Amino acid sequence: xxxxxxxxxxxxxxxxxxxxxxxxxxxxxxxxxxxxxxxxxxxxxxxxxxxxxxxxxxxxxxxxxxxxxxxxxxxxxxxxxxxxxxxxxxxxxxxxxxxxxxxxxxxxxxxxxxxxxxxxxx
Numbered sequence: 553x554x555x556x557x558x559x560x561x562x563x564x565x566x567x568x569x570x571x572x573x574x575x576x577x578x579x580x581x582x583x584x585x586x587x588x589x590x591x592x593x594x595x596x597x598x599x600x601x602x603x604x605x606x607x608x609x610x611x612x613x614x615x616x617x618x619x620x621x622x623x624x625x626x627x628x629x630x631x632x633x634x635x636x637x638x639x640x641x642x643x644x645x646x647x648x649x650x651x652x653x654x655x656x657x658x659x660x661x662x663x664x665x666x667x668x669x670x671x672x673x674x
Contacts, residue, residue, distance in 0.1 A: 574607040589615035 577593035594602035
């Protein structure tokens with residue numbers, strides 16, 4: 553006779569290293585090859601270039617399972633805390649989120665004056 557309980561298989565406990573440092577990410581670039589999905593997590597802060605803080609590679613099957621699990625968890629979150637409001641859907645999401653983020657001007661980015669144009673002399 554089988555004494556194992558029926559239902560979902562038990563998930564093995566995760567071992568979290570004591571020196572693990574959480575990283576904040578508000579930007580993710582997703583790319584793929586025929587055999588893997590690549591997730592590059594970055595933090596986009598005003599005045600800086602986004603630096604990748606973590607790269608995760610997944611098989612397409614693993615990525616699809618992650619996609620499903622993320623959807624289920626977002627649904628549970630919204631059931632507990634209310635609907636997550638996204639920016640206006642009439643514009644691109646990245647533009648809506650980051651339209652006010654501009655890097656500082658650098659001297660080398662400014663165009664040199666046109667040598668043909670006379671300077672104002674008073």
